[in-house]
Amino acid sequence: MNNNRVIVLDSRPEGTPTNANFKFENQAQPEPKEGEVLLKAKYVSVDPYLRGRMTTAKSYIPPFEVGQPLASGIIAEVVASHNDKFPVGQYVNGMLQWAEYQVSDGKGLTKVDATIASPSAYLGVLGLTGLTAHLGLMEIGKPKAGETVVVSGAAGAVGSIVGQVAKIIGCRVVGIAGSDEKVQYLKEKLGFDEVLNYNSTSDITEAIGKACPDGVDVYFDNVGGSISDAVYAHINRLARIVLCGSISVYNETSVPMGPRVETNLIKRSALMQGFILSDFAEKFPSSVQQIAQWLQEGKIKQTETIKEGFENIPQAFIDLFSGGNKGKMVVKVD
Structure with a gap:
């Protein structure tokens, strides 16, 4: 046997x-x-x-x-x-x-x-991870050239692709990650415009404001929690918030409480939408084709x-x- x-x-x-x-x-x-x-x-x-x-x-x-x-x-x-x-x-x-x-x-x-x-x-990039990043960003975030896109969990599987796609479109991309090594990687290897290390930043809300002087047009959220609370303080009118993951609270044994976001969303006429990948199943073939093309052209790194x-x-x-x-x-x- x-x-x-x-x-x-x-x-x-x-x-x-x-x-x-x-x-x-x-x-x-x-x-x-x-x-x-x-x-x-x-x-x-x-x-x-x-x-x-x-x-x-x-x-x-x-x-x-x-x-x-x-x-x-x-x-x-x-x-x-x-x-x-x-x-x-x-x-x-x-x-x-x-x-x-x-x-x-x-x-x-x-x-x-x-x-x-x-x-x-x-x-990863040619699988569910790449599809999640590409379709979540494009279908909900709808980024336009010149806009500011913030990505939490930016060095993760999905976040690292989201930032690269946003750069291809012509956006200013600000990432949030958890170590200086990841900050360096995202800026030097993947082309992010600015990256914040939330572990060494004493005031993340202030730091996001400095990194995003024109405010935040699209926020791709992989993390949730206090980091997202800090981003919400800087969203622009008609901002789009893409809820992909909330890893900061996956292991919590009680429901954490944070700032109430409703007033902020109302004042700025902002959209906040969660999704699961199967919501966009009909777009899988065209998405994979586009990502594969970018990969072969060297515009996206695995x-x-x-x-x-x-x-x-x-x-x-x-x-x-x-x-x-x-x-x-x-x-x-x-």
Whole structure:
């Protein structure tokens, strides 16, 4: 019997997840039946939104079940096939279990073209991350050349792409990140006009005002909390606030209270809108095509942090909540 390691949710986290919430199980390697393929995991995506699936709170996606495998976006290789659509050696992308090996009937799998970019890019800039950044910014933020776009979590998977897209459009881009290293990276490598380190800034509200002398036209929010409160103080008339994530409160055990935003939004006739990626499903093909073109033209850089080893998947996920990544966090299984 060939061994197959699988990661299951052992308990629901209270506060920040720990390795104790995860359990490794040794199972028999599955055998593909007619119409199925055997997949070997190559790259595993870890994402902040998975934290929400570890609770029983009602959401747009069902929660993980205790004692059952976790799942996320995974690049896998077909190592045995009884399905003509997916030959042995083909790399595929899909929402798959955290397992070294698993079988699939092919539904939900898409082929990966490694001639365009590295396979891991299909979990980041050419995957759901890139789509989230591009479509959230364009469909809700609607940036125009010359406007000021502020991005929180700017060195993260989505934020780093949002800033680059906004620069392509001709916007002034101000990022907010958590270390001097990230500040330097965003300015020197990704072309952000200004980046603030919220950990070393004594008055973030004042700092945002100085970095945005003409106010804020678009705010792409990946963080929430006190950082967003500070940005709201500087929004312009008809500003657009894109609510993509709220990682600052994902691990809170009680509901935090912040400034009431309604008056600010009313006075400035501003829009605040949340979204989930499936809201724009019909635009996926054109969005991927545009991002791929920018990537090939060198207008967008692929930014990722790669950890190695199947056994390090839980820790890589946990590291997201302490800022342990620049760009997309991916685990290389081999």
